[in-house]
Amino acid sequence: MEKRYSELTPYELNQEIGMLKEKARKAEQLGIVNEYAVLERKITMAQSYLMNPEDYNSGEVYEIEGDPGVHFIITYMNGIFAWGHRIHNGVENKEEEGLPISMLRTKVE
Numbered sequence: 700m701e702k703r704y705s706e707l708t709p710y711e712l713n714q715e716i717g718m719l720k721e722k723a724r725k726a727e728q729l730g731i732v733n734e735y736a737v738l739e740r741k742i743t744m745a746q747s748y749l750m751n752p753e754d755y756n757s758g759e760v761y762e763i764e765g766d767p768g769v770h771f772i773i774t775y776m777n778g779i780f781a782w783g784h785r786i787h788n789g790v791e792n793k794e795e796e797g798l799p800i801s802m803l804r805t806k807v808e
Contacts, residue, residue, distance in 0.1 A: 704748045705778075716745050746801035747779040754800075755781050761803035770807055771798060 704712065723738035755761075760772045763785070772791065774783040780797040 704745050707748070709749055712745050712749055716742055719745065743799050743801050744779075747799040750779070750800050752776050752779055752800060755803065757783075760786065760807040762805050762807065763798070764802045764804050771803060 702711075704715070707715065719738050719742045723735055723742065726735040726738060755773060755776055757773050757775050760770050761781075763769050763771050766785075768787065770786040771781070772783045772786055773781045774795065776782070777797070779800050781800055781803060782795060782797045784795060785792040
């Protein structure tokens with residue numbers, strides 16, 4: 700029976716991330732785009748469990764990994780997910796979305 704990421708130790712999470720990265724590399728080499736995308740999402744989720752959600756607070760703005768020029772303002776936290784809105788060119792998107800905290804990079808002052 701497989702454990703959830705939330706039940707794994709940091710060591711086990713790092714092992715899982717390494718295995719997923721290897722599978723993703725192989726999927727990319729074979730041109731299996733859908734499998735590669737799923738594995739990348741799993742890696743992002745596993746990495747989030749290695750981070751401390753208490754380091755993220757509502758009202759803070761972060762850069763989004765893989766989305767240059769777009770920022771994210773946190774409305775609230777729920778576990779490893781930061782819920783809020785994307786900001787592009789100073790305009791805040793109306794739709795609320797949740798991002799795993801491993802997708803949030805440098806805090807914008």
